[in-house]
Amino acid sequence: MSKKVVLGMFAVVLVLTLLFSLTACGEKKVPAPDEAKQTEPSQKEVVINFPSIWVGKDSKANVFGSFVKEFNEKNAGKIKVVVEEMADYQAYRDKMKTNIAAGTVPDVFSFNNAKDSVLYYKSGNLMDLTPHMNGGWKEDFIADALKEVTYQDKIMAMPYEFAVTPLMYNKRLLDKAGVAEFPKTMDAFIEMAEKLKGQGVMAASQMTGENGWFSMLWYSHLLVAHGGPDVFDRGLDDPAFLEAAKSLKKLFQYTTGDAVGAGAAVAGGHFLSEKTAILVNGPWFIGRIEKEAAEGMYEQVNVAPAPTVAGGKGKQGYYVGFIQSSLAAAKQKDKAKEDAVAAFFKYISTPENVKRLSLDSGSLFVIKFKTDENDKMSHIQKQMIEQSSSAPSITKHFNAAMDTAVVTEFPQALSGMILGEFTPEQFVEQLKQKAAQ
């Protein structure tokens, strides 16, 4: 084949490729079937697409599935919610992020309230729920929860699942070590840790693998203990970040030898097999304690707020809690569809339904509901609700409050500090560098 022909062929292919890519980059969008008819009032059934993570083995799958079924039956012929099952949380997050960036937001979706969710609100692709909430619906919610999803005075999502992450302790192990009462101060905590160590038990499960979850929660508690509930408002320059780092480093003296590099499965497993006496985690772990813990341990697990520190600003009984998930919807031009989405949100957030979901799954919610003595509830969950209700403050955790780059660096900086690579000062500096990058 002559050189000329090859070059000609190359040119044709290049032009085709460029044309293809330029078309793909263009602003013009083929209207979705729903958008095409947006000017006409909807006569036929409104279909709401909902990619959901509350499916399969998720603790909420059973009751949430019933909600969708009941709602569809109640609105037969008018509204239909179609669930797209997505059991992989990370894949779900990535997909939603891509959809929002591309402007192809699903009708309804859920997300966790990390600091970066503000990017979703900024995208301008989400439905403003304010007009619907103003009709009295918002009275059902804990007021602070609505603040979390408000951007430029607009309620951009419906806060839903709530979680607290207190200290879950194994009373059986504490009794063996001669500790009658769970310590309220850090000094007493260290004293208890020494006693436990004497019994061959480590005080707390820690980890620096994955996202360092359990240790990140410990750090969050210690931050509040040192800096008070508004510690995150003051940023990484606040001395509390350094003091909490020093306290956390000390706590690593009372954990298992594999804590550096351990993931949640390993560190959580140590608590379940009674190698450690304390685990900081949320209500979703209750089911695992019930099913997988050492024999007779479940009844012995109790909940306590984290200890305070001498001279710290955190008041006795403080809690770390956060909105675990919220639901948002795509901006709709079809009023009927917008109303249908709002109706679905209202249905799944009625106090009665949320109570059903909470009692069945063990999860907590930002929608207020009442329980009575006949309600079957785990004693661990009950303690969490009682203690969080009377907590002087509930502060979000470190990962929810900080920039994603800082969150990603946390386990690396922590392992460096524990292994002596960094001083606590350098640990904080490492986080600051990532925040500034």
Added chain:
Amino acid sequence: MNKAMKNNLGIILFLTPALVIFFVFFVYPVFFVASTSLVRWDGITDITFVGVNNYISLFKDGTFIKSVTNNLKWSMSGGFIHVPMAMFVALLLSSKPKGWKILRTIYFFPNIISIIALSMMWMAMYNNEYGAVNALLRAVGLEHLQRNWLGDLHTAFPALIAYWIFYIGYFMVIILAEISTIPESYYEAASIDGANRIQQTIYITLPMLKGIMGTCITLSMVSGLKQFEQVFIMTNGGPANRTTLLALYLYKQMINYRYGLANAAGVMLLTFGVIVIFTIKKIFSTNKIEQVG
């Protein structure tokens, strides 16, 4: 239309689909990554052009430098330990000792197991509390050597390298196949000339393997540059970023919504890959192989 033109048209028609796919899925993404490495972009809000700032940030970031050096170590281990080991075993098996087929299968077996499963298994093996490695050390009276292999600043990276470097089956099979193509007559002639087995290996087999060794080393080193899953699962780059690699660094920038920085790291990864390929190609240029016989 004459015959030559018809032939050319046929060639063009047959090649076009493959070329279009190549451009759309390989060439275009490379240009896209290169162009977006010059912007600040979170994937959702507007893009801002920042010139070479992302590259400056990369070279100021200690974690990026660590990623590059770790990648180089990983690639070198692949090229200069992993492949030579594969060659050594292939040479041994090529003489077809008793049970060589079983040994070949055993060596190849880890290649058909998922990397995730292998990584999980080795995480358990290296565990400080219940791992087999420490148990073995205890059993042979070397308790003082016990440690948290993946959680120690000094052992984490060597432990990661050590776990895969012995899985030589893939390259062993490739080299073994190449050895089988060397004409038997070369060895017969050498034997008549009085060459023993070692001399035959040194003067016939090894020179004939030069080409395939270049290919294996290239594949191994490029694969070393792309490493992600094992490190992501076993250490996530820790402790203290001691085991981080370029692909993991890139991934972390991406989940931090720093797509410009991630793509700048991607361009660097691509550049290193090209350098490695050209260097190996130069060193192992098959044109320079002296023909035997």
